[in-house]
Every structure is written in structure tokens, then in C-alpha cells.
Amino acid sequence: MISGGIIIVDINIKIGGEAGQGIQTIGSVLSRTFVRDGFYVYGNQFYLSRVRGGHNYFHIRVSDHPVYTLNEKIDILVALDKQTIPDHIEEVKEGFVLTDESTVGDNADAKIVSVPFTEISKDVSGKKLFSNTVAVGAVFGLLCYDLATLKKFLSETFKSKGDEVVEKNIKAAEAGYDYVRNDKFEGICNYNLNPQPTNRRILINGNDSVGVGALAAGVQFLSAYPMTPSTGVMTRVASHADDFNAVVEQAEDEIAAINMAIGASFAGVRAMTTTSGGGFCLMTEGLGLSGITETPIVIFLGQRPGPATGLPTMTEQGDLNFVLHAAQGEFPRCVLAPRTAKDAFYQTIRAFNIAEKYQIPVLILSDQHLADGLFTYERFDTSGLKINRHLLEDRAVGSDYQRYAITKSGLSPRAIPGQNGALVVADSDEHNEAGHIDQTTDNRIRMNEKRLRKVDGLTDEMQMPAIHGIDGADVSLIGWGSSYGPLAEAVDILNHDEVSINLIHFSDIYPLSHNAASILEGLNTTICVENNATGQFARLLRAELGFEVSKKMLRYDGLPFTPQSVIRELKGMEVI
Amino acid sequence: MVTIEDYKNGETEWCPGCGNFNILEAVKRSLVDLGKKPHEVLMVSGIGQSGKLPHYLKCNTFNSLHGRTLPPATGAKVANPELTVIAVGGDGDSYGEGGNHFIHAIRRNPDITLIAHDNQIYGLTKGQASPTSEIGMKTKVQTHGVLHTPFNPLAVAISLDCPFVARGFAGDVEHLSSLISQAISHKGFSLVDILQPCVTFNKLNTYKWYHDRVYKMDDDGHDPANRMAAFEKALEWGDRIPTGVFYKRDSEPFESKLDVLKSGPLTAKQYDSAKLDSVFENFS
Ligand SMILES: Cc1ncc(C[n+]2csc(CCOP(=O)(O)OP(=O)(O)O)c2C)c(N)n1
Ligand code: SF4
Numbered sequence: 001m002i003s004g005g006i007i008i009v010d011i012n013i014k015i016g017g018e019a020g021q022g023i024q025t026i027g028s029v030l031s032r033t034f035v036r037d038g039f040y041v042y043g044n045q046f047y048l049s050r051v052r053g054g055h056n057y058f059h060i061r062v063s064d065h066p067v068y069t070l071n072e073k074i075d076i077l078v079a080l081d082k083q084t085i086p087d088h089i090e091e092v093k094e095g096f097v098l099t100d101e102s103t104v105g106d107n108a109d110a111k112i113v114s115v116p117f118t119e120i121s122k123d124v125s126g127k128k129l130f131s132n133t134v135a136v137g138a139v140f141g142l143l144c145y146d147l148a149t150l151k152k153f154l155s156e157t158f159k160s161k162g163d164e165v166v167e168k169n170i171k172a173a174e175a176g177y178d179y180v181r182n183d184k185f186e187g188i189c190n191y192n193l194n195p196q197p198t199n200r201r202i203l204i205n206g207n208d209s210v211g212v213g214a215l216a217a218g219v220q221f222l223s224a225y226p227m228t229p230s231t232g233v234m235t236r237v238a239s240h241a242d243d244f245n246a247v248v249e250q251a252e253d254e255i256a257a258i259n260m261a262i263g264a265s266f267a268g269v270r271a272m273t274t275t276s277g278g279g280f281c282l283m284t285e286g287l288g289l290s291g292i293t294e295t296p297i298v299i300f301l302g303q304r305p306g307p308a309t310g311l312p313t314m315t316e317q318g319d320l321n322f323v324l325h326a327a328q329g330e331f332p333r334c335v336l337a338p339r340t341a342k343d344a345f346y347q348t349i350r351a352f353n354i355a356e357k358y359q360i361p362v363l364i365l366s367d368q369h370l371a372d373g374l375f376t377y378e379r380f381d382t383s384g385l386k387i388n389r390h391l392l393e394d395r396a397v398g399s400d401y402q403r404y405a406i407t408k409s410g411l412s413p414r415a416i417p418g419q420n421g422a423l424v425v426a427d428s429d430e431h432n433e434a435g436h437i438d439q440t441t442d443n444r445i446r447m448n449e450k451r452l453r454k455v456d457g458l459t460d461e462m463q464m465p466a467i468h469g470i471d472g473a474d475v476s477l478i479g480w481g482s483s484y485g486p487l488a489e490a491v492d493i494l495n496h497d498e499v500s501i502n503l504i505h506f507s508d509i510y511p512l513s514h515n516a517a518s519i520l521e522g523l524n525t526t527i528c529v530e531n532n533a534t535g536q537f538a539r540l541l542r543a544e545l546g547f548e549v550s551k552k553m554l555r556y557d558g559l560p561f562t563p564q565s566v567i568r569e570l571k572g573m574e575v576i
Numbered sequence: 577m578v579t580i581e582d583y584k585n586g587e588t589e590w591c592p593g594c595g596n597f598n599i600l601e602a603v604k605r606s607l608v609d610l611g612k613k614p615h616e617v618l619m620v621s622g623i624g625q626s627g628k629l630p631h632y633l634k635c636n637t638f639n640s641l642h643g644r645t646l647p648p649a650t651g652a653k654v655a656n657p658e659l660t661v662i663a664v665g666g667d668g669d670s671y672g673e674g675g676n677h678f679i680h681a682i683r684r685n686p687d688i689t690l691i692a693h694d695n696q697i698y699g700l701t702k703g704q705a706s707p708t709s710e711i712g713m714k715t716k717v718q719t720h721g722v723l724h725t726p727f728n729p730l731a732v733a734i735s736l737d738c739p740f741v742a743r744g745f746a747g748d749v750e751h752l753s754s755l756i757s758q759a760i761s762h763k764g765f766s767l768v769d770i771l772q773p774c775v776t777f778n779k780l781n782t783y784k785w786y787h788d789r790v791y792k793m794d795d796d797g798h799d800p801a802n803r804m805a806a807f808e809k810a811l812e813w814g815d816r817i818p819t820g821v822f823y824k825r826d827s828e829p830f831e832s833k834l835d836v837l838k839s840g841p842l843t844a845k846q847y848d849s850a851k852l853d854s855v856f857e858n859f860s
Binding site: 032035036199200201202203204208212215216218220221223240241242243244245246247249251252253255256257259260261262263264265266267268269271285286289293379380382385387416417418421422423424425426427428429435436437 | 586614615616618620623628631634635636637638639640641644646647648649650651652653654655656658659676677679680684834835836837842843845847848849851852854855856859860
């Protein structure tokens with residue numbers, strides 16, 4: 001982010017290769033080393049739906065300021081396969097391509113630094129296994145970067161595998177480093193990186209943030225059926241479930257997943273399910289069950305391009321219309337679309353609190369771009385963490401307890417089965433205050449109105465969009481969810497170049513804040529920027545607030561926006 | 577002391593003479609015999625004539641969706657294993673719409689009893705074929721008669737090594753109630769498939785039809801520990817239809833295998849935010 005001044009350090013490293021070649025490992029080792037040394041890293045991965053083969057890549061951006069998006073220009077390209085060079089060499093304007101001899105192919109280019117990763121690995125260890133560590137060392141060699149933190153990190157990472165493995169990894173890294181340093185490549189060491197070790201920073205992706213947020217919120221039951229790109233949330237919660245007294249169950253399908261979670265919530269614990277669009281299709285009936293039985297549930301939906309199986313590993317904001325309208329009938333729901341990994345953490349906690357306060361389904365709408373995006377932060381502050389279950393106190397539960405008592409706020413006092421001898425009756429049929437089927441018209445009207453009255457309180461709680469950039473700009477970008485990083489940085493770059501532009505960015509999507517309209521009314525040219533082909537959020541603004549955007553900028557190729565792509569498009573539109 | 581009166585609730589909406597009345601009576605008797613207090617019991621049902629049963633009882637009730645009886649029942653049982661969780665479904669509900677859940681609930685093995693009202697027809701939607709309808713049964717939809725092989729819930733359950741598999745008959749409340757009591761007391765997933773005459777739509781499998789055929793296996797000396805014999809009994813259907821406990825074995829229920837539940841129900845656990853620090857360690 002540029003905010004206030006220009007970024008001094010902005011190094012972009014891309015690692016390309018086939019699935020299964022260890023791109024992730026290199027990416028992770030590099031990123032985490034930089035983070036420990038006090039840099040801000042943003043990373044993201046692009047992968048195909050296969051476990052081996054195919055061309056994938058991992059992008060890391062290293063900066064001395066917080067960064068929330070990628071930069072299109074590459075300083076160092078690490079090519080683990082032949083495809084990386086033709087696919088990405090154009091992005092390397094001034095910089096290097098690091099490649100094993102075997103993957104150079106026909107590309108003879110001055111930028112190409114050929115490092116025999118595999119051979120070096122064999123030399124130092126007798127095995128090919130360490131060639132990725134050689135590559136990491138070589139990257140640091142180009143940067144003339146101190147290896148101390150890397151060595152410490154390798155020791156920690158491989159400690160469990162024994163001293164020999166640690167030693168060989170360290171040797172491999174040093175050998176890669178030396179190879180590059182000893183060779184006379186012109187222009188190396190020009191990067192001016194000044195490490196300042198810290199142990200308070202974390203590198204976390206959107207999915208992990210949602211998972212940790214759920215744990216922080218006290219989730220005790222998560223049932224889900226795996227589906228990219230949401231699975232990471234399930235995995236994260238599962239890996240800490242024992243410590244947090246939680247159960248994670250892989251359901252037989254998404255129908256079971258949501259219904260199991262609803263059962264657990266009804267019985268008294270915080271429950272959630274995770275999925276992507278296709279799985280959510282199967283959950284819609286359960287969504288309505290949560291609606292009419294007023295059973296709180298948090299649903300995490302990591303969007304990917306559809307319809308049907310679509311592009312399983314790519315990104316899109318294409319399911320907004322769907323989540324707003326999914327399931328039959330009318331009932332209150334809430335949709336939150338986190339902007340960044342940090343936002344995802346806090347929004348997830350909020351999602352649980354809102355779900356229980358209003359006894360409704362709350363959707364956390366993310367996408368592959370945020371799910372896999374790696375962000376650097378100081379450790380999240382959890383000191384103000386508040387968990388309010390909004391359950392009746394034991395002494396307030398009487399023998400005449402009525403689950404659906406009619407109230408002004410629409411919120412009925414919630415007890416859990418057996419609490420203080422309580423009998424709790426919940427029903428998917430229209431029911432009376434006691435929870436029993438009641439199909440009379442009077443009752444239907446009263447109950448329907450009771451449920452819908454909850455929207456008033458809920459709307460009061462919705463947060464305003466974030467405003468980024470200069471006040472009273474000529475042009476305002478409007479965005480939502482995971483596009484925050486690229487849009488905010490595009491605005492920063494343009495503001496720095498004295499273009500009059502700002503960003504109005506929504507994270508609370510539905511219901512929209514009462515005051516959102518007043519902000520929008522005062523804007524000049526408005527451009528709604530969305531990762532979909534039909535402008536779903538623009539439509540929501542029109543439907544809910546009667547607000548018509550001036551223009552739309554839509555991207556639906558399966559890739560996220562970048563600051564550069566946004567600026568190019570704005571120029572193409574001739575609005576700046 | 578718990579009495580039948582404690583469980584009495586509301587007006588019923590079933591057709592006079594429906595087999596469901598006897599099932600309701602048998603369930604009440606079982607709960608009373610077992611000394612379960614209403615607030616300790618959670619009945620989860622689907623949608624159908626069967627699904628209404630919990631409404632006619634005074635206890636905790638979660639009336640869910642058609643076919644979705646078992647997943648919420650499982651979630652509730654895991655959240656609070658101290659609840660006696662009973663799932664109620666029809667044959668359409670349990671074996672048709674909920675067929676996948678039926679199979680996987682047996683595999684997962686929560687300590688839940690499934691009471692399946694098997695009337696071999698869809699009652700609530702007015703008489704279409706169900707997964708257990710006989711081949712050839714004509715309905716307004718199956719105008720040429722049912723073409724599909726009937727689903728055999730008992731054989732499927734036994735093949736999946738379900739810990740308790742029984743069949744009762746709604747025409748014999750006493751026997752049925754004993755089966756339900758045994759099922760509730762048995763650890764792990766238990767199935768009680770109940771032959772339930774639907775006097776309005778099923779003109780084939782009537783009280784008389786069943787009375788002419790059903791017999792109690794225990795009288796025959798069937799050993800429920802013998803899985804192969806149980807499987808053979810499960811295939812018996814025609815002039816003679818066995819009732820009773822087909823199969824039972826000891827099992828460790830799903831929720832008992834979960835370490836976190838060993839020290840008490842999830843609902844009673846305290847949240848410890850200090851643990852978050854160690855979680856963040858993973859990201860530095
Ligand atoms: C998703 C869904 N599909 C269809 C229905 C309509 N429906 C209600 S009950 C029922 C079948 C009832 O048959 P069964 O489960 O055998 O129960 P019975 O009424 O015979 O007790 C159907 C198809 C529904 N409520 N929900
Ligand atoms: S339709 Fe059949 S199952 Fe339904 S209440 Fe009437 S007799 Fe019973």
C-alpha cells in the first residue's frame with residue numbers, strides 16, 4: 001500500500017512449476033523468512049485442478065509497507081518447469097529468471113540465470129530432494145540477503161525429521177546461495193533489503209483466518225464436505241479442534257453437513273459449515289430450515305467460478321445473487337464478505353455473534369482470491385474478544401417455556417433442550433409460539449412478521465462501507481469483498497499521480513447499512529468493480545437503495561483484479 | 577416417577593385406524609418403562625405422517641425436513657450426548673429422500689434410535705409408491721404397478737454391521753414397545769423398522785395382511801448375535817414375515833470415540849481464549 005508515500009521495497013517473486021514439484025514449499029519458506037525479518041509479504045497461488053502436473057505458480061510480494069495485493073511486474077521468476085518461462089517472461093521487465101538447466105528449453109535470454117538446482121542438491125546430499133531448498137538459497141543469493149533467518153527457519157521446520165535433514169537443507173540453501181553469488185550475474189545485490197527480525201508478525205491466508213476466527217468465536221461443531229477453495233477452513237479448525245473442545249465431522253454430503261450443524265446448534269453449541277457454490281446449492285434447503293426454525297448457523301462459502309463445476313481452482317464473485325436469494329420463502333439472513341485475511345478473522349467472530357443474537361443463518365462470502373491470499377499482520381488482537389451466546393439464563397427458563405414467543409424485536413428467548421428442565425420444540429412447518437404445527441392464517445402472519453422484524457435490529461448493526469483515498473473525488477470505485485487489496489492500491493497509485501479517485505468498499509453486504517445510501521448519494525462518477533460478468537453488487541445497490549452506478553468494471557476470466565489491471569481499465573474507459 | 581400422562585400432548589391428525597397411533601403408544605410406553613424424563617429426550621423427525629409423531633409427545637422436538645432426520649439428530653447427539661435422541665421417519669423419509677443419510681448414519685454409528693414407520697407407501701402426499709412398496713403395487717403415479725425391487729432396510733443395515741436391527745409391527749404394541757426400549761438402551765445406532773398399516777392408501781398391506789404373515793423370531797429361537805442368520809431372516813418376506821431383534825452386537829458409538837466428549841458434553845465446556853496464542857504460533 002502506498003498510503004502517504006511510495007513503497008520503497010517492492011520485490012515480486014514468482015515460482016512456476018508443475019503441481020507436486022514443491023512450489024508451495026518454496027513459496028512458504030521464502031515468505032515466512034521475509035515475514036520473520038520484518039517485511040510485509042502478500043502471496044497468492046494459481047493452480048489447476050490436478051494433484052500432479054499442469055502449470056501452476058505462486059506469487060510473493062515483499063515490501064516494507066503492508067501490502068494486500070499482487071504487483072504484475074516480476075523481479076525474480078523461479079522456473080521449475082519449461083512452461084514457466086514462455087508463460088511469464090514478459091512479466092520480468094528488469095530482473096532474473098532462475099532456472100535449472102533442464103528447464104531452460106529454447107529460451108536464451110540475458111535475464112536467465114541457470115542454476116543446476118538438482119545437481120547441486122545431489123552434490124550436497126546425494127539426493128534430488130533438496131533442489132527446492134537450493135532454489136530458495138539461489139533467490140536469496142540474487143538478493144544478497146542474509147541467510148541467518150532462513151537457516152533458523154529450516155532448522156525449526158525440519159527438526160522433527162532429524163539433524164541430518166536439517167543440515168542437508170541448510171547446506172543446500174548455502175550451495176544455491178553461493179552458486180549465484182560466485183557467478184558474475186550483472187545486477188544482483190541491487191535490492192536493498194534491510195531485515196529487522198520480529199516475532200510478532202504472522203503470515204496467514206483468508207481460509208486460515210476464518211478457521212482461527214471460528215475457533216476464537218468458540219465454534220464447537222463444524223460439519224462439512226470438502227470443496228475447493230473452502231476446505232482450508234475445515235482443515236484449520238480440525239487441526240486445533242481438541243484444544244478448543246470442538247468436533248469436526250466430514251459429512252457424507254453438503255445436505256448432511258448443514259443439517260448436522262443445525263442439529264448441533266439447536267442442541268446448544270456454536271456450529272458452522274463450509275463449502276463452495278456447488279455445495280451450497282445442496283445446502284439451500286437447510287438454509288431455509290435454519291431460517292424457519294430460527295437456529296443460528298454460520299456458513300462459509302468460498303466462491304469459485306461456476307456454474308456447476310466451473311473453474312474449480314480459480315476465483316470469481318459470482319455467487320452473490322445466489323446467496324441473497326437461496327432457499328424458498330422469506331426469512332432474515334446476513335451476508336458478510338471479508339476484505340482481507342484480518343477482516344476475515346473479525347468478520348467470522350462477528351458472524352457467530354450475529355447468528356446467535358438474531359437466530360438466523362449468517363453467510364461468510366469469500367472466494368479463492370481471499371481464501372488462498374497470504375497476508376502479513378501483527379498478531380490479531382483478541383483482547384476485546386466478546387462472545388455473547390444470547391441464551392436464556394437458567395433461572396429464566398420456566399416450565400412454560402415457548403421457543404417462538406412473539407416479541408417486539410422479533411427475537412424469541414432461546415433456551416436449549418434440557419436446560420433447567422426445559423422442553424424446546426422447533427419445527428420446519430409453520431408453528432405457533434410453542435413450536436407446534438399451526439397452519440392458521442392468523443398464526444402465519446404473526447410468525448412471519450415476527451421473523452422478519454428481526455431485520456430491523458440486524459440492519460442497525462450493519463457496518464458502513466470503508467472509504468479509501470481522497471475525499472470528494474471525481475471518480476469513486478465501488479467494490480465488495482476480496483477486491484479490497486487491488487482496488488485500494490490502484491487508488492493509492494492514482495492518488496499519488498494526482499488523479500482524483502477514491503474507493504467505497506463494502507464488507508457488510510446484506511442487509512446494507514441504513515447509512516450506505518447517504519454516502520453513495522454524494523459521489524460523482526461511480527464505477528462498480530466486480531469479479532463477475534453481470535454486476536451483481538451493482539444490482540443489489542439498485543434493488544436495495546435505488547442507487548444506480550455510472551459504470552461497471554467486470555472481470556470474469558477466473559483471475560482476480562490487480563492494481564495495474566484496474567488502472568488499465570480505467571484508462572480504457574477514459575474516466576481518468 | 578414418569579408416567580404416560582407426562583408425555584401426553586395435543587390432538588392428533590392421523591386417519592382413524594392408522595398404524596401410527598400404535599407406534600405413538602409404543603414409544604410412550606418405552607420412554608416411561610425406561611424412566612426417561614421428557615426433558616432428557618429429543619425426538620427428531622422428518623416430514624410425512626410419521627414426522628408428526630414428536631408433536632404428539634411432550635419432550636424436546638426438532639421437526640426437520642423430509643429425509644433429513646438423521647443429520648440434525650446426529651449433530652444434536654454430538655453436541656449433547658446426555659440427550660436420548662430418537663429419530664422418527666417414514667419409509668420415504670428414511671430410505672428414499674434420506675437414503676444416503678441412512679447408510680452413513682449406520683457407518684458413523686451415533687447412539688441414536690431410528691424409528692422408521694414403514695407403511696410401504698407415501699401417506700402424506702396421498703399414496704405414491706415408497707422405496708419399500710411391493711413390485712406390482714398400482715398407484716396414481718405407478719399406473720403400471722411398481723417396477724423397482726423393494727429396498728430392504730434390514731438387510732442393508734445388517735450388511736453395514738448396524739449394532740441393533742429390529743422389526744416391529746404396529747399391530748402388536750407390547751412387542752413393539754419392548755423392541756423400542758431395547759433399541760433405545762442399546763449403545764450405538766439402532767434401527768426399528770415398523771410395519772405400519774396405512775389404512776387410507778395402502779390397500780395391499782393391511783392389518784389382516786400383516787396379521788396373517790408376521791411371526792416373532794424369538795419364538796423360532798433366532799440368535800441375534802448370528803449375523804449370517806440375521807441376514808437370512810432379513811431376506812425372508814412373503815407368506816411369513818419375521819419380527820423381533822434380527823441382529824445386535826456391542827459397539828462403541830461415534831460420540832464415545834471422540835476424545836473431546838470424554839469429559840462431558842460439548843454444551844457444558846468452558847471456552848478458553850488463552851489457547852489462541854498457540855494457534856497463532858502456526859503462522860509466524
Ligand atoms: C424435499 C421434499 N420433497 C418432497 C416433499 C413432500 N413430501 C412430504 S412427505 C413425503 C413422503 C411421505 O412418505 P413417508 O416418508 O413414507 O411418510 P408417511 O407419510 O408415509 O408416514 C413427501 C414426498 C417434501 N416435504 N420435501
Ligand atoms: S394417510 Fe395413511 S399413514 Fe397417513 S395418517 Fe392416514 S392412514 Fe396413517
